[in-house]
Amino acid sequence: MAAQPNAQADNQGEFRDELASMHEAFPVLAEGLSGYLSALDSLPGIDRKTHELIRLTCTVILRHGPAVRRHAMLAAEFGASWQEVLGTMVLTQPSFGLVPAREMLPFAQEGFEEGRQALTEE
Numbered sequence: 001m002a003a004q005p006n007a008q009a010d011n012q013g014e015f016r017d018e019l020a021s022m023h024e025a026f027p028v029l030a031e032g033l034s035g036y037l038s039a040l041d042s043l044p045g046i047d048r049k050t051h052e053l054i055r056l057t058c059t060v061i062l063r064h065g066p067a068v069r070r071h072a073m074l075a076a077e078f079g080a081s082w083q084e085v086l087g088t089m090v091l092t093q094p095s096f097g098l099v100p101a102r103e104m105l106p107f108a109q110e111g112f113e114e115g116r117q118a119l120t121e122e
Contacts, residue, residue: 049078068104069111076115
């Protein structure tokens with residue numbers, strides 16, 4: 001069984017900062033989003049590694065570097081290999097072209113390395 005994710009200050013902090021900013025402007029929306037994201041993390045039917053690889057694909061398509069880093073990190077913490085992360089990113093190319101995957105590759109590499117490092121520190 002894969003290890004549970006270790007909270008990474010950089011990635012978690014960025015998300016908390018975004019959520020805090022949203023909470024200031026739209027408190028009800030921020031609370032709803034937080035609950036929604038928590039529910040997404042516990043969806044039945046697929047294992048957590050696959051869940052993170054799917055979310056990685058979505059964030060690559062959106063070209064959201066911090067989210068790519070976060071989901072690559074979590075995928076690694078749940079047992080994904082670099083080949084699985086890279087393969088997930090390559091799957092976006094037929095429909096969305098080479099550019100999103102190429103641009104997001106450094107974020108994915110950074111997140112994957114953070115996730116693997118977190119596993120060795122446990």
